[in-house]
Amino acid sequence: MNWLNTILILALAYAGAFLEGPFALFRNWLGAQITLLPALMVYTSLTSGIGTVALLAVCGGLLRDSPSENPLGVSILPLFFMGFIILWKRDLLLREHPFAQMALGLAAGAVFPLATLFLLFNLGRGPLLGWMWLWQWVAGTLTGGVLTPLLFRLFGRLRRAFEYPAMKQSSFREDREIKRGRQ
Amino acid sequence: MVAVLLSLPSRTADRLKLAISGLFLPLIGLAASTHEATAKAGDSLTSREELLRENAALRTNNQWLTFQYEQVSNALTENEQLRQRLNFRRQNPRWNLLPAHVFARDPETWWRSVWIDLGSRTPGMRTNLAVLTDEGLVGKVVSVGETRSRVVLLGDPGLRVAVLVGPNRLNATLRAGSAGARENNLLDIENLFGESAERTVRPGDQVVTWGEGGVFPAGIPVGKVVDVPQKDYGATTEARVRLSANLDALENVWVMIVP
Numbered sequence: 514m515n516w517l518n519t520i521l522i523l524a525l526a527y528a529g530a531f532l533e534g535p536f537a538l539f540r541n542w543l544g545a546q547i548t549l550l551p552a553l554m555v556y557t558s559l560t561s562g563i564g565t566v567a568l569l570a571v572c573g574g575l576l577r578d579s580p581s582e583n584p585l586g587v588s589i590l591p592l593f594f595m596g597f598i599i600l601w602k603r604d605l606l607l608r609e610h611p612f613a614q615m616a617l618g619l620a621a622g623a624v625f626p627l628a629t630l631f632l633l634f635n636l637g638r639g640p641l642l643g644w645m646w647l648w649q650w651v652a653g654t655l656t657g658g659v660l661t662p663l664l665f666r667l668f669g670r671l672r673r674a675f676e677y678p679a680m681k682q683s684s685f686r687e688d689r690e691i692k693r694g695r696q
Numbered sequence: 697m698v699a700v701l702l703s704l705p706s707r708t709a710d711r712l713k714l715a716i717s718g719l720f721l722p723l724i725g726l727a728a729s730t731h732e733a734t735a736k737a738g739d740s741l742t743s744r745e746e747l748l749r750e751n752a753a754l755r756t757n758n759q760w761l762t763f764q765y766e767q768v769s770n771a772l773t774e775n776e777q778l779r780q781r782l783n784f785r786r787q788n789p790r791w792n793l794l795p796a797h798v799f800a801r802d803p804e805t806w807w808r809s810v811w812i813d814l815g816s817r818t819p820g821m822r823t824n825l826a827v828l829t830d831e832g833l834v835g836k837v838v839s840v841g842e843t844r845s846r847v848v849l850l851g852d853p854g855l856r857v858a859v860l861v862g863p864n865r866l867n868a869t870l871r872a873g874s875a876g877a878r879e880n881n882l883l884d885i886e887n888l889f890g891e892s893a894e895r896t897v898r899p900g901d902q903v904v905t906w907g908e909g910g911v912f913p914a915g916i917p918v919g920k921v922v923d924v925p926q927k928d929y930g931a932t933t934e935a936r937v938r939l940s941a942n943l944d945a946l947e948n949v950w951v952m953i954v955p
Contacts, residue, residue, distance in 0.1 A: 530803075534800045534801065579717040581802045581809075582808075585701050585702075586698050587698075633806075636702065645805050646805045
């Protein structure tokens with residue numbers, strides 16, 4: 514399942530990057546663009562290894578930066594940073610609980626644009642920030658919070674659809690076997 | 697890896713971006729054909745009566761435009777003859793405009809750029825060409841792929857345009873002032889130099905491209921002056937401009953091919 518999980522994550526990152534750039538439906542409706550990558554990174558870092566986290570950060574970051582005026586690769590570090598921190602502390606997190614997933618999604622949605630901005634300013638690229646950006650940031654944060662539990666559900670279903678069902682454990686136990694007849 | 701990517705020369709980075717964004721082409725094609733199919737389905741529902749009415753209106757419009765075209769052609773011929781007699785050098789070469797469709801916008805709100813569906817396969821397409829709508833200037837082409845190009849719009853922090861302001865044609869530089877103003881389609885003009893600019897530049901004055909710099913040909917409408925800040929000391933060197941084109945709702949644009 515591991516490779517399939519990684520492929521599904523990357524496929525969703527690709528679709529998410531398409532929704533952000535060339536697909537303007539959400540921008541026209543909400544006035545802000547839907548961002549899938551932070552939520553996807555939360556899911557990945559809670560369920561996969563460092564390899565998948567790094568792969569998602571690189572592929573997702575490049576896909577996100579390519580239709581944008583961002584310097585190519587500027588989104589990779591914030592994504593990897595978020596994924597690495599969650600991966601590092603994931604044994605302390607209640608990752609099965611939707612509330613914890615939502616909280617992590619909210620935090621990731623809020624941190625990702627701020628970390629990208631921090632990098633941009635350090636690179637000497639001065640983007641213009643206004644109310645529109647603030648609304649985009651709020652929408653991105655909320656989207657992260659809503660999408661993360663949904664991603665867990667979606668991937669749970671996909672896993673159940675593609676994985677072999679777990680073998681049912683037999684109730685037979687050797688230590689409780691009743692021996693009949695003479696020993 | 698990130699350090700290598702960030703230190704790439706801008707040309708190489710642009711090429712890499714074009715190559716990576718090429719991965720979206722199948723989805724873009726799918727979205728376009730779905731949109732087309734939906735539009736066709738909508739068209740088939742239009743009533744015959746409505747079509748006939750629209751046809752009649754278009755015929756009338758066509759007749760009027762043919763008449764106008766005849767008049768303009770005569771004026772152009774006359775103009776050309778007069779130019780030849782006076783040996784007057786043509787200042788504005790004929791604008792060769794190619795239609796393009798905007799299919800993607802920058803996902804980040806802090807930049808202002810769009811993607812159009814014209815690329816190097818189209819003869820004459822290259823970087824540093826002006827992009828405009830019927831209302832006025834929109835931006836310039838900054839990178840060209842095989843079938844698509846990226847256009848940086850007015851209001852992007854990296855784009856400055858030399859303009860002429862008002863009937864006295866004072867030269868100035870157009871740039872994005874603040875994000876809040878930009879969201880209302882307002883940009884700043886600075887370095888507004890000329891004799892008593894505060895008296896000669898007034899709200900409502902037309903702003904057009906100057907033509908210096910080699911990117912934007914002279915005379916493209918940009919917008920109108922909204923206000924000129926009053927200064928107690930020294931000459932006014934700034935004003936605010938409302939752009940003619942609505943950059944938040946771009947769908948179809950023209951690329952000005954310069955021979």
